Amino acid sequence: MLHFENDYSEGAHPNVLRRLIDTNSAQLTGYGEDECSVEAKRKIAQACGKPDADVFLLVGGTQSNQVVISSLLTSYEGVVAADTGHVSMHEAGAIETAGHKVLTIPGVNGKIEADALERFLAAFFEDPNHDHMVFPGMVYISYPTEYGTLYSKDELTRISSVCHRYDLPLYADGARLGYALACPQSDLTLTDIAELCDVFYIGGTKVGALCGEAVVFPGGNAPAHMLTMIKQHGALLAKGRLVGAQFDALFTDDLYMRISRNAIETAASLREALIERGYRFYIDSPTNQIFIILEDSALARLAKDVIFSIWERFDDEHTVIRLATSWATKQSDVDALVALL
Incomplete structure (x- = not known):
């Protein structure tokens, strides 16, 4: 067959497994404070061109989306996403169960368009009844999109500009980030993503790891008590080394x-x-x-x-x-x- x-049908790349085996007998600190995790975070921040970035290692993609979105929104805010976005369609209500509405706008080939986002936000704030509505509190995209399409650097720059004009964080779901960046048609780099997005995650589960994602706040702009919120959502491994060792391997020698x-x-x-x-x-x-x-x-x-x-x-x-x-x-x-x- x-x-x-x-x-994500396969397990992990041999280098990842080797790193897990090599560190298996070491007695290491828990909750992502171990040497493997610290080194993985350093390498990720360096690869992003943001040495002061806040990096957190979580267990999976759904947890990453739920944690990031709920950590950035207040109780009366929702997240803006394309109607075909992953959080709109295939997240089993993970965002909603955390108390936040997904505010969808029509996507084009899986993508949000900057002009459509501008119109949506302008219409909301021009509505005299907007104080009685769910506020747009952040914008979600994925790179690549749910349909495997790519944002160009110009498209992402324009979306980022709209977000900043309305003081909304821009969040990129990077479950397949490696595949987008490796695509010859992509004119975006990891450093571009780190420059244009307020937060994003680097997918491991779909790109050579057994499990795990790396959430990056490139400006060192993570919300206070982020680790506590990660644990509250069940996304923090006591044996944080398991994700740390995998990302340490993935970010060694450009693997x-x-x-x-x-x-x-x-x-x-x-x-x-x-x-x-x-x-x-x-x-x-x-x-x-x-x-x-x-x-x-x-x-x-x-x-x-x-x-x-x-x-x-x-x-x-x-x-x-x-x-x-x-x-x-x-x-x-x-x-x-x-x-x-």
Whole structure:
């Protein structure tokens, strides 16, 4: 069976496992204060070009989104996101259960547009009844988006400018950040992200780690008592070393970016084969997520040999499916999938 349903089906990169094994018997301080975590945070801050950044290591993506959003909002505020954003669709109400509304605006190819954001915010504050409404308290994007699309540097700069004009923090979900940065079509760097966003996270779970994400406040601007809030949300490991050691390995010798490129290269190979065979694409995604439109009658046939994600209905006779590559995808698996297509 071929697995193309997501980018986290494998365990961890051998270097990550090796770092865990090498530090396994060491008696280390808990809650992210151990040597591995401290070194990982230093390397991450350095890679971001922000040596004074506040970096926190959390257990997963949903927890990271919930913690960051709830830590930055007051009780009467919500988070602005694209209607197709991860927190809008696939977070199981994690944001809402923390007491905050997701304020959606129409996205274009998965992205928020600066002009649409400006109109949304202006309309809110011009409404004479806005004191009776949920206030927009921050803006959420993901890079890449839920549809694998990319913000350009100009697009992100314009969004950042709108956010700062309204004094709203801009937060980037980076669950697949490595795959976005490794994409040849990306003109954004990690230092650009750190410059333009008030907070973001670097995904480990989908990019070579067993688990874990690194939340970065690049300006050293983390809310007071952030560690306490992380623990309150169940996102703090007593054995913080487990995430620390993994990120220490990922940010040694550029491993994070090197393995991210594999996902992009194998996805490009698959995309080229799909184009050659005349498949219809739902959206033009240059990253590791490929969305194609299949006749419903073809789904069962493909499912005999391939595990893929059902994304959404396209029409009465067609379905959009997602094929995802990862840091560990082998070209031989891509070739085997292509043979089935």
